[in-house]
Amino acid sequence: MKMKKWTCFLIGTLMISSLLGGCAKTPETEKAEPTETKSNLTESGMPIVKEPVTIKFFAPKRFASQNLNDIMLWNEYEKMTNINVEWNDVIREQLVEKKNIILASGDYPDVFYGSRFSSSDQQKYGQQGILIKLNDLIENHAPNIKRILDQNPEIKKAMTMPDGNIYAIPTITDPSFTAMRSGTFMWYKQEWLDKLGVSMPTTTEELYNFLKQVKEKDPNAIPIGGGPIDNLISHIKGSWGLGNRGASHPNVDVDPKTGDLRFIPVASEYKEMLQYIQKLYSEGLLYKDTFSANADQAIANGIEGKYVVHPGYNPEAMFKQKGYTGGLTLTGPHGDQLYANVGATVGSSGQFVITSNNKYPEATMRWVDYLYSDEGAKMFFMGFENVTYKKTADGQYEFVDEIKNNPKGLTQDQAAAQYLTWPGGGYPGILKQQFFKGSEGMPSSVEAVKKVESQFPEEIWAPFVYTQEETDKMSALKADIETYVTEMQAKFITGNVPFTEWDKYTETLKKMGLDEYMEIYEAAYERYKK
Numbered sequence: 019m020k021m022k023k024w025t026c027f028l029i030g031t032l033m034i035s036s037l038l039g040g041c042a043k044t045p046e047t048e049k050a051e052p053t054e055t056k057s058n059l060t061e062s063g064m065p066i067v068k069e070p071v072t073i074k075f076f077a078p079k080r081f082a083s084q085n086l087n088d089i090m091l092w093n094e095y096e097k098m099t100n101i102n103v104e105w106n107d108v109i110r111e112q113l114v115e116k117k118n119i120i121l122a123s124g125d126y127p128d129v130f131y132g133s134r135f136s137s138s139d140q141q142k143y144g145q146q147g148i149l150i151k152l153n154d155l156i157e158n159h160a161p162n163i164k165r166i167l168d169q170n171p172e173i174k175k176a177m178t179m180p181d182g183n184i185y186a187i188p189t190i191t192d193p194s195f196t197a198m199r200s201g202t203f204m205w206y207k208q209e210w211l212d213k214l215g216v217s218m219p220t221t222t223e224e225l226y227n228f229l230k231q232v233k234e235k236d237p238n239a240i241p242i243g244g245g246p247i248d249n250l251i252s253h254i255k256g257s258w259g260l261g262n263r264g265a266s267h268p269n270v271d272v273d274p275k276t277g278d279l280r281f282i283p284v285a286s287e288y289k290e291m292l293q294y295i296q297k298l299y300s301e302g303l304l305y306k307d308t309f310s311a312n313a314d315q316a317i318a319n320g321i322e323g324k325y326v327v328h329p330g331y332n333p334e335a336m337f338k339q340k341g342y343t344g345g346l347t348l349t350g351p352h353g354d355q356l357y358a359n360v361g362a363t364v365g366s367s368g369q370f371v372i373t374s375n376n377k378y379p380e381a382t383m384r385w386v387d388y389l390y391s392d393e394g395a396k397m398f399f400m401g402f403e404n405v406t407y408k409k410t411a412d413g414q415y416e417f418v419d420e421i422k423n424n425p426k427g428l429t430q431d432q433a434a435a436q437y438l439t440w441p442g443g444g445y446p447g448i449l450k451q452q453f454f455k456g457s458e459g460m461p462s463s464v465e466a467v468k469k470v471e472s473q474f475p476e477e478i479w480a481p482f483v484y485t486q487e488e489t490d491k492m493s494a495l496k497a498d499i500e501t502y503v504t505e506m507q508a509k510f511i512t513g514n515v516p517f518t519e520w521d522k523y524t525e526t527l528k529k530m531g532l533d534e535y536m537e538i539y540e541a542a543y544e545r546y547k548k
Contacts, residue, residue, distance in 0.1 A: 058071070059380055059381060059384075064098045064099060065098065065099050065100035065101075066099045066100060066101055066381050066384045066385060067099070067100045067378075067381050068100070069100070070100045070101070070102060071100070071101055071102070071378055071381060072101075072102045072104055073101060073103055073104070073128045073129060073376065073378060073381075073382055073385075074104045074106065074128045074129070075103050075104065075106065075127055075128065075129045075130075075131045076106045076107075076108075076116075076117070076120060076127040076129070076130050076131065076133060077105055077106070077108075077130075077131040077133065077443075078107070078108055078109070078110040078112075078113040078132055078133065078443055078444060079107045079108070079109060079110065079439065079443060080109075080110055080431075080435060080441055080442030080443050081432070081435050081442075082109055084435060084439070085107070086105035086107040086439065087104070087105045087107075089436075089437065089438075089439065090401065090402070090405070090406075090438075091397070091401065091437060091438050091439055092105070092439075094397075094402060095397070099384075099385060099388075101378075101381060101385055103385075106127060110442065110443060110444075113133060114134075117130065117133050121143070126148060126373040126374075126375050127373065127375070128372065128373060128375055128376035128377075128378075128382065129370065129371065129372055129373065129376065129382060130370075130371045130373070131369070131370055131445070131446070132369050132370075132443055132444035132445045132446070133368070133369070133371070133444070134366060134367070134368055134369065134444055135149075135185075135186050135367065135368025135369075135371050136367060136368060137179065137367055137368070137481070137483045137489070138484065138486070138489035138490075138492075138493065139368060140179060140185040140186050140367070140368055140371070141179050141180070141181070141185070141485075141486050141489065142486065142489075143185075143371075144179065144181075144183060144185035145181070145486065147374055148373055148374060149185045149186070149371045149372065149374070150185075150372050150373070150374055150376070150379060151183045151184065152183075152184045152185060152186070152187070152372065152383070153182075153183060155372075155379055155380065155383040156184065156383070158380075159380045159383040159384050160383050160384070160386075160390075161387065162387050162388070162390040162391045162394070163187065163386075163387050163390050166190060166448065170193065172362070172363070172480050173188075173190060173363055173364050173480070175480065176188070176362070176364040176367075176480035176481050177364070177367075178483070179483055180483060180485045180545065185368075185371060186367065186368040186369065186370060186371045187370040187371075187446045188364050188365060188366060188367045188368065188369055188446070189364075189365035189366045189369050189444070189445065189446060189448075189449065190363060190364060190365065190390070190447070190448045190449070191361075191363050191364075191365055191448070191449045192363070192448060192449060192451065193363050194451070195449055195450060195451040195454070195458075196360070196467045196471050196474075197451065197458045197459065197463045197464050197466065197467040198449050198451070198454065198458040198459070199360050199361050199363070200357075200359055200360050200361075200458075200467050200470070201265075201331070201359070201361070201458055202245075202249055202253070202330045202331050202359065203253070203329075203332075203344045203345065203463065203466045203467070203470070204253050204327060204328075204329050204344070204345035204348075205328040205329075205330070205332070205333050205342040205343070205344060205345070205466075206218060206219075206326070206327055206343055206344075206345050207323075207325070207326045207327070207341060207342055208341055208342065208343050209341060210232060210239075210326045211228075213235070214228070214231050214232070214235065216228060216231070218343075218346055219345065219346070219348065220346055220348065220349060221257075221348055221349045221350070222254065222257050222294060222348050222350050223351070224348075225327075226294075226297070226298065226303070228327075229241035229242055229303040229326070229327065230301070230303065232303075232326045233301070233302060233303055238324075239324065239326055240305050240319060240324045240325050240326065241298075241303040241304070241326050241327060242298065242303060242304055242305065242325070242326065242327040242328075243304060243305025243308060243316075243319070243325055243327075243328070244305065244316055244319065244320050244325040244328040244329070244333075244337075245316060245328070245329060245330035245331075246308070247295075247308055247309065247507065247508070247511065249329040250304070250329045251291070251295070251507075252265060252268070252329075252358065252359040253329045253348075253359055254291065254294070254295075254348060254350075255282070255288075255291060255358050256350075256354065256355070256356030256357055256358035256359070256473070257291075257347075257348045257349060257350030257354055257355070257356070258287040258288070258290055258291045258350050258352070258354055259274065259287055259350070259352070259354035259356060260282050260285065260287055260288060260291065260356075260358060261282070261356070261358025261359075261475070262356060262358065262475050262477075263475060263477055263478060263479045264358065264361055264362060264474075264475050264477075264478035264479055265358065265360055265361040266361050266362045266364075266478070266479055266480060266481050267481075268282070269281060269282050269500065269503070270282065270536075273285075279536060279539060279540055279543060281527075281532060281535075283503045283507075284524045284527060284532070289517065290351070292507065292510045292511060292517075293517060295511050296511045296512075296513060299511050299512060304511075305325075309508050309511075309512065317336065317337065320333060320336055320337030320339060321337045321338060321339070323337070323339055327345075328342065331457040331458075332457040332458070332462060332463050332466075334457075334460055334462060335429070335430055335431065335457035335460060336429075336457065342462070343462070343466070344462065344463070344465060344466020344467070344469055344470075345466075345469070346469055346470065347470045347473040356473055356475060357470040357471070357473040357474055357475075358475065360471075360474050360475070360478060361478070362478055362479060362480035362481070364480045364481060365449075366444050367481060369444050369445060369446040370446035386446050389446060389448070390446075390447060390448045392450070392453075394447070395447060395448050395449075395450050395453045396453045398438070398440060398445070398447050398453075399438070399440055399447075399449075399453045399454050399455070399456075400415050400417070400453055400455070401434075401437050401438050402437075404418075405437070406418060406421060406434070406437050406438065414452070415452065415453060415455070416455065417430070417434065417455055420433060421433040421434050421437075430456075431456070440456070441456065451464065479546070480546075482539070482542035482543060482546050483545075483546075484538065484542050488538045488541065491534065491538060492535065492538050495530070495534060495535045495538075496535070498530045498531070499527060499530050499531070499532060499535055502526065502527065502530065503527070506523050
């Protein structure tokens, strides 16, 4: 009898130990910071930890030649922080594929950096315990991010998931940096305006007449082109009153007639806009390979100075071409004059997430928080004084000649990427005009935005967030609906599908579930308003 009791006791003890051991391995409990790790933290400033630690990051890069484990920015930051980041870097074109493989494998890095976790990904992997909650870490260990959120409640709202948790840190743009929030502009080659003796176009009709004159004067010139069709649409949609809540929601805004949400690609105004672009295309005014050219072809034409009007990023940065000037907000056929191509202060979502494998979450949060300070932003975007940048007599910052006017013929982005990692990649941080010298921070871009900012929408939406159930439904709907919209956009513009098929197009969208798509959007909008 005693033996039986003793055996039962042992079995019970083993079962309890097994259960406790199982609990110890759950993501929820692994998030707890060991006491010895906390004691290694410094109170504030640099270094972040007293004794060196290593943290594993997964991140994209733009250029294959870059090695994030041996680049000046991160080598110097390691010396400052005492934190050695072990980078697993991939070319940005492989980001989604590689990220999904890692997530499926269960062998996660400590941090996914610049990896574009959508709000649905944040909720999905956050609720599974793969991503840790950042609310308390921001409150207690991220004074720079906390200050930004306290000063800009709309940013916090865009970062907070419906369950009340923050799982990721986004790219943030200083609200006053309007050239960055616009990003791209309509750039006109000044010599052509002078050659034809005309003023900068102020209406869509004047733009058409200008492009037509260019074509007649020089059949080899490309009147307008140099980027994807979305660039052109984003700049002229406001001339038909579309996009009245800004660029973060390219397919949805508010119908001014009813006050209800509107799916832009079925609006009659959108059809008129496409008919206008189709006229440009059919008359050879819009670059004929807009829908088929790759980025290399587009850049090659730009470097040769072939584009007379370029809707896109600053030609000085893109093509090493000076002599372009930013255009005006065009008034459309019904009197609409709106500059819709301006986004919210919250940029790419999910640029920095910490996984449950991370043994140093407090130190990791301190590491990324520095990038949201003035000194951190200057380091990240400008680099190091007298190596990558110099201070001018009037207290401004500018890249050294090796980067601005590279002797080997490298573009500014290519030259900067030898030392820094911001060109062409996603990243956490805050974009400030005084430190960002990429396309949007160039003096000509700053001047360009001054011409159009008085026509910005009165209300600019930040990205919405969705519940997990909404996300599951929306993912399927979005894939079908938005892919179809893009395909038909190209077919209408090229004339492969005539506009007599418009009703069939809108009916197809309804059959694809457009009403449900808009119901989900409405629910997210109602939460956003609150």
